[in-house]
Amino acid sequence: MYDVVVIGGGPSGATAANDLALSGFRVAMIDRAGRIKPCGGAVPPRAISDFDIPDDQLIAKVNTARMVSPTGRRVDIPIENGFVGMVDRKDFDPFLRERAISNGVTSLTGTFRSIERRGDNPTVIYRDKKTGKDKSIRTRMIIGADGARSNVAKAEVPGGEKINYVIAYHEIIEAPAKSASYDPLRCDVIYDGKISPDFYGWVFPHGASCSVGMGTGVDGVDLKQATADLRAASGLTDCKTLRREGAPIPLRPMDKWDNGLDVVLAGDAAGVVAPSSGEGIYYAMMGGRLAATAVSSALTSGRAKDLTLARKLFMNEHKNVFKVLGAMQNAYYRSDERRERFVSLCHDVDVQRLTFEAYMNKKLVAAKPMAHLKIGVKNLAHLTRIIPATRI
Numbered sequence: 001m002y003d004v005v006v007i008g009g010g011p012s013g014a015t016a017a018n019d020l021a022l023s024g025f026r027v028a029m030i031d032r033a034g035r036i037k038p039c040g041g042a043v044p045p046r047a048i049s050d051f052d053i054p055d056d057q058l059i060a061k062v063n064t065a066r067m068v069s070p071t072g073r074r075v076d077i078p079i080e081n082g083f084v085g086m087v088d089r090k091d092f093d094p095f096l097r098e099r100a101i102s103n104g105v106t107s108l109t110g111t112f113r114s115i116e117r118r119g120d121n122p123t124v125i126y127r128d129k130k131t132g133k134d135k136s137i138r139t140r141m142i143i144g145a146d147g148a149r150s151n152v153a154k155a156e157v158p159g160g161e162k163i164n165y166v167i168a169y170h171e172i173i174e175a176p177a178k179s180a181s182y183d184p185l186r187c188d189v190i191y192d193g194k195i196s197p198d199f200y201g202w203v204f205p206h207g208a209s210c211s212v213g214m215g216t217g218v219d220g221v222d223l224k225q226a227t228a229d230l231r232a233a234s235g236l237t238d239c240k241t242l243r244r245e246g247a248p249i250p251l252r253p254m255d256k257w258d259n260g261l262d263v264v265l266a267g268d269a270a271g272v273v274a275p276s277s278g279e280g281i282y283y284a285m286m287g288g289r290l291a292a293t294a295v296s297s298a299l300t301s302g303r304a305k306d307l308t309l310a311r312k313l314f315m316n317e318h319k320n321v322f323k324v325l326g327a328m329q330n331a332y333y334r335s336d337e338r339r340e341r342f343v344s345l346c347h348d349v350d351v352q353r354l355t356f357e358a359y360m361n362k363k364l365v366a367a368k369p370m371a372h373l374k375i376g377v378k379n380l381a382h383l384t385r386i387i388p389a390t391r392i
């Protein structure tokens with residue numbers, strides 16, 4: 001009999017399990033294992049400090065972000081006061097799971113099947129990877145952290161059966177030597193309708209390797225061809241391909257994260273990925289932490305209603321950033337003309353400071369009033385086409 005069973009051992013599940021074990025609860029974590037999560041691996045400083053990500057997990061420390069427009073204009077944004085860390089999910093997820101295990105979590109390898117309720121407490125059924133047989137464990141509470149297309153969300157939480165996604169695809173390639181087109185300390189973000197009609201493409205350095213990919217929610221786009229085109233445009237066609245992989249990225253947080261009884265969702269399972277960037281690792285870890293807070297509160301008070309705390313606390317902190325990012329995506333990711341204008345806006349030092357502060361530290365900071373005014377005017381001038389798309 002456990003206090004909590006966490007289903008999924010990615011960033012959200014491993015964080016939730018670790019926090020609960022550190023608070024003295026009996027925790028089991030079920031992960032199906034055997035697949036490396038496809039991911040660009042970029043994490044902001046706030047993730048590194050909030051979740052004690054050790055330096056040896058960072059395979060690159062990026063100091064510049066390059067925005068590339070549909071006509072090939074490039075804006076290099078220096079990352080002031082810090083760096084963007086890159087993790088390799090091949091090592092990062094096992095590290096998070098090991099940390100949770102070392103703090104007392106029981107790790108089980110298998111695939112979640114269902115939740116049954118016969119007595120007072122639920123029973124989680126999972127297919128044990130070693131024996132291929134179904135096993136059951138009794139628990140008081142359950143955290144569903146089984147990623148996008150979560151089976152726990154589908155089975156337990158209203159709305160979980162109809163989450164919208166974009167599909168992201170990337171290739172892990174051997175990193176080339178530093179050159180005019182590739183820099184191991186720079187992330188390239190490509191806004192070009194030929195690469196992605198509604199999202200973006202990227203080249204993210206991973207030390208000895210590199211992630212090149214794109215995402216889209218538009219049916220019929222050939223993701224492999226788009227990535228091949230991106231590799232060609234970035235001079236990366238001849239690099240050896242190490243892995244090819246794709247996965248869904250959810251589009252918006254679900255309206256409800258718990259079942260009002262004994263289940264709460266975290267991370268991609270709850271639909272939590274930042275609009276516009278698709279950033280999910282930090283939000284998954286924070287979602288895991290808040291799911292742990294909610295479960296711990298419900299277990300202590302005996303009130304299932306406390307499970308709603310996970311979403312409430314998350315939204316209090318991040319709703320505004322999500323709103324601004326969502327508005328930006330709606331305004332600028334819809335045509336090449338708009339993408340061209342977006343890259344023009346990125347020339348502005350105040351735009352760079354504001355957006356990077358929001359990314360790095362997860363806060364919308366109040367800048368100088370004149371800077372806000374100037375950004376507002378420029379934004380309006382671009383959206384109403386008063387100025388040419390390439391005017392900066």
Ligand SMILES: Cc1cc2nc3c(=O)[nH]c(=O)nc-3n(C[C@H](O)[C@H](O)[C@H](O)COP(=O)(O)OP(=O)(O)OC[C@H]3O[C@@H](n4cnc5c(N)ncnc54)[C@H](O)[C@@H]3O)c2cc1C
Nearest residue numbers: 008010011012032039040041042112147267268280281284
């Ligand atoms: C191509 C791509 C690139 C991305 N790049 C970035 C990036 O650069 N930076 C960033 O911040 N975010 C990025 N993201 C998003 C990020 O990867 C996710 O938001 C993040 O991994 C979510 O963490 P999670 O723990 O909620 O889910 P996941 O990482 O998906 O973990 C879910 C876990 O649950 C397990 N699981 C699933 N189903 C079951 C089951 N039935 N039974 C048992 N276990 C199960 C899986 O094995 C997995 O370990 C990217 C996503 C994609 C697809």
